[in-house]
Amino acid sequence: MIQAISVTGLALFTGFTGMMSLGHAAFIAVGAYTAAICTKTYGLPFIPSVLLAACMAGLASLIIGIPTLRAKLRSDYFTIATLGFGEAMRVTLENIPITNGARGIANLTKYSTLPVVFIALVIVVFLAKNFVFSRYGRMAIAIREDYVAAEMAGINLFNVRLRSLFISAVFAGAGGAFHAHYICFIQPNMFTNVQSTMLTAAVVAGGIGSLTGPVIAAILFASIPEILRAAEMWRLVVYGGVLVAIMVLRPQGIFGYKEFSHLFRKRKAESTEEREASA
């Protein structure tokens, strides 16, 4: 469920601006470390620590976002840049004193209880939903659909993309903060590109252009290995299998371009169409 917070962040970026990030583990890492250092080293309460963590992740997104998005890199180059950024962040965490290097930070207090995480997820989904169904989400979707036409509709590509990346990173950072205070121990090698890829997998499997889908996929993906814990080494195979199955059976993802709440509305629209057609 903690995973779902970060996935919501990535879903907001990849699903609605159409750009793939393989570096979101870096934002989770920044969030996790910021929160851990806040609570452990400075003895701050948990909630302000989470907020600070989210802000720091947001700042980190500006570091990677401003140069790459300003250069209007083609989206595949952007993806590679994020991949490099993720790796650079992990190496940085291993080598600066405040993070305690590769040994990591241990003995964190377990603040992330089920109700706390649940409330956080509800808040994050609420904010993400508001973003997506506002003019800001609409501009992001317009860019995803056709960036030339979007620009010609007066939309500033750089602003909209950076804004989406920033909010996405803020959510990922919050996710990281909760994660750190759930397993109570963090070290740099938890935040690898494999982690980023898992997030992307959840977004793609859940459905590009949807929030509900990725959240459900994230929860599913997190529970599959729990169930299969005995078969530790096989879980990645199962992941792969599930992903391939989804891609083959439903290339648009479980909820591609749809929300759970839309199913009802869509059905209504279809039936009116049918009525018109038969009339």
Added chain:
Amino acid sequence: MSEVAARIENLGKTFGGIIAAEELDFQVKAKDIMGIIGPNGAGKTTVFNLMTGVYPPSTGKVYLGDEDITNLAPDVIVRKGIARTFQNIRLFNKLTVLENVITAVDLHHRMYTIGEALVLNLPFIRGKVKRSEKELRDRALFYLEKVGIAHYHDHQADSLPYGLQRKLEMARALALEPKLLLLDEPAAGMNPEESMELARLIQTIQADFAITILLIEHHMDLVMYLCHHILVMHFGRELAQGSPDEIQRDPAVRKAYLGESWNND
């Protein structure tokens, strides 16, 4: 004395070795409908792309009114008052017809900030964001009504038939409240009746919104009917310029267009 809506000076563009446009000079009179014609590959769309900042010109300048807009970014140029449609339709396919237009209305009518969008949009409460969205919808519907596709507002844009997608592009461009509207082959794929119906729509739009229109077309009857001034392009250069009568009588044009329909009557 009539005002000038836009002026092109010595405009040129090369792509690698290909000269797509060269030494072009023309003016678009304010509140006029002007046409650009020419065979395939003559460089007509390139002129639109240069005027709207899709890519920078290799030589020359573009003025909107008296203002030099050469080398500005597309979204800045749109704000200054040029809107366009595309030869190969470019809609926001997964958005609805209405949302496509709202995206454009939004340019001059932004009504809430990101903070308000994120926090104030509570379920079951009709707050500022929802009221603003309602107003955007109403404004967008106005443009859809103008081009006659308002009853499709709920449909996904890519589900519309081709001809209506072109009208939707026009509605979206109009919603940007331009001074100068560029239409790239608005009648492509239409039969003669449909294209004359479109011509009347373009006239209505020009009059109702009091805007200037520059259009590219291959349908000669439409061009001759609508435009007061025509630029003929050939291999990236100006072949001729003048009123429909002058163009139809021009020997160079007749030669380039030998066999085209309007030469036969």
